[in-house]
Amino acid sequence: MKVEEKIRYIAEHNGLEKALDKLAEECAEYAAARIKHNLGEDNGEYLEELADVFIMRAEVQLLMPEEMKCQISEEINRKLDRQIERIQDEISERNKI
Numbered sequence: 001m002k003v004e005e006k007i008r009y010i011a012e013h014n015g016l017e018k019a020l021d022k023l024a025e026e027c028a029e030y031a032a033a034r035i036k037h038n039l040g041e042d043n044g045e046y047l048e049e050l051a052d053v054f055i056m057r058a059e060v061q062l063l064m065p066e067e068m069k070c071q072i073s074e075e076i077n078r079k080l081d082r083q084i085e086r087i088q089d090e091i092s093e094r095n096k097i
């Protein structure tokens with residue numbers, strides 16, 4: 001099986017609600033591992049946890065209904081615009097000095 005096929009197989013077995021819960025769990029594990037890394041207390045486990053996050057993100061993306069995908073796309077677009085605006089403000093503030 002290819003990676004995409006494995007993800008689809010597992011996602012369809014678990015369903016959206018379980019995948020959303022697992023994504024939250026994996027995000028928490030990644031956050032804890034990354035904090036340990038920043039404190040110099042890890043053995044590279046944050047990469048393993050990041051891989052778990054990516055897998056669960058792929059599962060959720062596969063399972064989401066169209067309406068949810070549209071809502072997420074709008075949120076992503078709004079957040080990206082806001083972040084670009086912040087960067088541009090920061091650049092113009094820097095150029096004033």
Ligand SMILES: [Mg+2]
Binds near residue numbers: 026049
């Ligand atoms: Mg994990």
